[in-house]
Amino acid sequence: MKTEADYYALFDAYRSGGLAEEERATLEHRLAADPELARRLQEFEELTGTLTAYGRRLALRRKLHAIHADMDAERAVRLTPLAKAAEEDERHEQFATGRAPRPALRISRTEEKLRQFWHGHRATMMVAASVAVLAVFTTLLGMEMYRASQKPSLYGYTVLRREVERIKRNQRSMNRTLNQIDATATPEKVNPGKFSGTGFALTADGYLVTSYHVIQGADSLLIESRERQRYRAEPVFTDVAHDLAILQIKDKNFKGFGRLPYSFKRGQSDLGERVYTLGYPREDLVFNDGSLSARSGFEGDTGFYQISIPVNPGNSGGPLLDDRGNLIGIISGRQMDVQSAAFATKSSYLMRLVDSLGTAGAGKPYNMPRTNQLTGTSRPQQIRKLQDYVFVVKVYE
Amino acid sequence: MGKGQPSYTDEEFVAAIRRDDDRALAQLYRLHFPMISHYVLQNSGTEDEAKDVYQEGVMVFYEKVRDGSLELSCQIKTYLYAVCRRLWLKRLTDKTRFGGRLDDHEPYLETGAEADLEEAEERDRRLGTMAQALDRIGEPCRSLLEGFYLLDKSMQQLTAEFGYTNADNAKNQKYKCLVRLKKLFFNQYQEQI
Numbered sequence: 001m002k003t004e005a006d007y008y009a010l011f012d013a014y015r016s017g018g019l020a021e022e023e024r025a026t027l028e029h030r031l032a033a034d035p036e037l038a039r040r041l042q043e044f045e046e047l048t049g050t051l052t053a054y055g056r057r058l059a060l061r062r063k064l065h066a067i068h069a070d071m072d073a074e075r076a077v078r079l080t081p082l083a084k085a086a087e088e089d090e091r092h093e094q095f096a097t098g099r100a101p102r103p104a105l106r107i108s109r110t111e112e113k114l115r116q117f118w119h120g121h122r123a124t125m126m127v128a129a130s131v132a133v134l135a136v137f138t139t140l141l142g143m144e145m146y147r148a149s150q151k152p153s154l155y156g157y158t159v160l161r162r163e164v165e166r167i168k169r170n171q172r173s174m175n176r177t178l179n180q181i182d183a184t185a186t187p188e189k190v191n192p193g194k195f196s197g198t199g200f201a202l203t204a205d206g207y208l209v210t211s212y213h214v215i216q217g218a219d220s221l222l223i224e225s226r227e228r229q230r231y232r233a234e235p236v237f238t239d240v241a242h243d244l245a246i247l248q249i250k251d252k253n254f255k256g257f258g259r260l261p262y263s264f265k266r267g268q269s270d271l272g273e274r275v276y277t278l279g280y281p282r283e284d285l286v287f288n289d290g291s292l293s294a295r296s297g298f299e300g301d302t303g304f305y306q307i308s309i310p311v312n313p314g315n316s317g318g319p320l321l322d323d324r325g326n327l328i329g330i331i332s333g334r335q336m337d338v339q340s341a342a343f344a345t346k347s348s349y350l351m352r353l354v355d356s357l358g359t360a361g362a363g364k365p366y367n368m369p370r371t372n373q374l375t376g377t378s379r380p381q382q383i384r385k386l387q388d389y390v391f392v393v394k395v396y397e
Numbered sequence: 398m399g400k401g402q403p404s405y406t407d408e409e410f411v412a413a414i415r416r417d418d419d420r421a422l423a424q425l426y427r428l429h430f431p432m433i434s435h436y437v438l439q440n441s442g443t444e445d446e447a448k449d450v451y452q453e454g455v456m457v458f459y460e461k462v463r464d465g466s467l468e469l470s471c472q473i474k475t476y477l478y479a480v481c482r483r484l485w486l487k488r489l490t491d492k493t494r495f496g497g498r499l500d501d502h503e504p505y506l507e508t509g510a511e512a513d514l515e516e517a518e519e520r521d522r523r524l525g526t527m528a529q530a531l532d533r534i535g536e537p538c539r540s541l542l543e544g545f546y547l548l549d550k551s552m553q554q555l556t557a558e559f560g561y562t563n564a565d566n567a568k569n570q571k572y573k574c575l576v577r578l579k580k581l582f583f584n585q586y587q588e589q590i
Contacts (some may be wrong), residue, residue, distance in 0.1 A: 005572035012572070038522050048546070053520070054527045060459060064452045065425045073429070120441060184408035 003359045004040075011044045028047070037296045059300045098102070146290030154227035157343075159213040159243075159300050159316060159333045195395040199223065199247065199281040200373040202354070204366050206249040210352060210393050211332050212238045215245050222394040223249060226387055228284060233393075237357055242303045243332045245317075260369035261385040262319075266351050268271025268295060269305070277309055277331055277344075278383065279318035287383060288315075290340070292328075297343040298335060304343045305329050311342040317393060320344045325382055338339070407473045414462045427454060429474055433481045440485065450488065454481040457517045479510035523586065531579040538574035547569060 013019050014027055031038050109117070118125075197214030201207070208223065215221060215235055219265040223231045238245045269275075269292055276289035290309035297304025307320065311334055319331035331343030354366050374382045405413060405421060405537045413421030430451055437447035454477050461467040469476060531539055537559060546556070552564050552571075561567040 005569065008572040008575050009568065012568075043579060043583070046574075047575065047582060050523055050527050050582070051542065051546040054524050054531075055543075056550070057456070057460075057524055058547060060456060061452070063419065063422065063427065064455060067426045067431075068448060068452070070423070071427055072433065116443075119438060133495075202531045221398070 006039075007040055008044060009360035013039055014041075015048075016043070025379070027067050033097070057180075075081055078255050080087055086197075088323050106108050150364045157333055158313075158336050159211070167347055179358050181278055191205050194397045195281065196314055197393045197395070198314065199391050199393040200278075200317075200319040201260055201389040201391075202246065204260055205367065206256065207366060208233065208247040208391065208393075209319075209330060210245050210247060210251065211330060211345070212240055212243045212245045213332075215247070215395055218395045221247060222396070223247070224392040224394060226390075237353070239349075239353055242353075243325070244330065244345055244350060244353060257389060258325065259373075260389060261373040261382075262321060262325050262327050262389075263369050264351055265322075265328045265371040268346065268348060269322060269326075269328045271295065273322050273328075275307055275309065275320055275322050275328065276379070277311070278314065278320045278386060278390045279311070279331065280390075281312035281314035285387055286315075292322075293341070298333070301343075302350055304332065307342050307344055308340050310340050315342075317392060319386075320347075321386070322372075323379075323387075325372050325377075346396040398563070402570060409472060410473060411462055411469070414473060420425070422459070425473070429477050432474070432478060434464065436478070436482065437485055440489070442485065442489075446485075446488070449475075452479050453484055457513060460520070461513055480514060482560070483514055504520065505535050526586045527582060530578055530585060534578055534582055537570075539575060541567075541571055542574055542578060 010019075010027065011087065014024065018361050019027065031041060082231075150348070195214065197210055197371050199208045199210035199214075215238070218235070221233045223229075223233045231249045231254050233247040233249045234252075236246045236248045241379055273292040274289065275292050276287060278285055278287055278325045280286065286311045288311065289306055292305055293308045294306035297306055305320075305328070307329075309320075309331075311318075311331055316330040317332070319327050320331060322328050322329045330347070330348050330350065332343050334340075334342040354368065359367050374385060377385075405424065410425050412420055414425070430447075432452040433454065434444065434447040437450060438444070442450075456575060457480050458467075458473070492551065531542065534542070541555060541559065544555050545552070550558075552567055555561075555569040555571075556564045559570075560568065
């Protein structure tokens, strides 16, 4: 009985052709007859075949590693002389082709990593960058638009309410109270108000007109006459588009203005009309005159006149009268970049506003003055009559 | 590549590799490595991974050529690309477990790579089992078999190396080792199936 190892010896000899002719013939005969033996031969062949294949695989792997190592080494070697050669060639190349010399390809490990990172995430980073740029510009644009919408077309236009220099005035009033510490000081005098403008009487029973921007954002209003008589007032109606505000005096001490000497003009005035105004750009009443220079205001606004009166902050809300003592407008603002161009709301708009309020039936009807006592009198006489109806409007925020 | 080296056409490459021409293999290897390296780097791989994948791909190609069972219906370049791409995608899915987000929108190419890869996988499994069996067989069988079958040493050399009195003794030892290896190998191989 043969052992398995003996069979293997036999197969090995059979496969390597080391068997004699007759021995081979016997074996082949037996293989054909005995399936068990054939299976053994098959197993043997599979085993040795796998072993050789495994050996070849290992050899191939070694070979490929060697090739790769060679390649890496070559690349490393090629880079260094290349850099040198590039430097040497630099001069010739510049003369020959005028091209910029190629930079040396010496890459450190960190740079290699960075390059790989860049390589892999290039697209993502570019998208991110463009989104960032877009976001920045949209934000800037949006803010710009928002700001523009906040103050529409006021570029170059200056409203003329007077910003009271608070600190200065505070100091002055403090000094005053210190000086009058034992005298009978009036307590209201301490607070001078933040802004001031001018206003004038609309009716005899306590309605006044001023510019809307004077009382804009006001907490409380104080009307002060030429004789330092003070009344508390409240806004009744405002018209932002035409810069108008109607105030009503809410004070128990108020007894009425008396008969108003001027009347309001409902139509439009003509170009070249000589006009004047009274106002409180400072502590005292100030007169200024000029002509009506255009029948439209800033940027062609038809609700306004352009007048050539030098006006100052504090003139806002002042009355604009013509030679015959008709009130034709309310001072509103001026244009900074144009010589003596001031603007005044047309009285026709004021009349329209008053009429609409009257028909709306909000409270008492407005008893507008109908007669004009100023016509035909000289200007100093007109002003003497007028001055009691022009007031300082003080605004507290 | 380098100047002065012969450049082969695809048919010449196949013929040369069948002849066991190492220079042709080396040149083929160098020729297509940049392509695969680029592909792998583009798809979140590293230089080392590119090398592994490429070597595996070349091995599949090489073994098919040596078998004589290669039926090339396209360029070697396309074949290698297809094989390496499949290999890399498989690795990526193993690596990420999430599977998705791979740059695999390329048209399917009929390169025969899929079938060849399955075959190669089967072969890998068999060779892996063989490696395990060899690991477990113990000395001196392991050295003896490795010497004869893997390192192509002659029986005389091995007799001298292992101190056998004559070549017949060494041969007998080898056959005993083969029987042991057979048991280990077929047991494991069958288990896996």
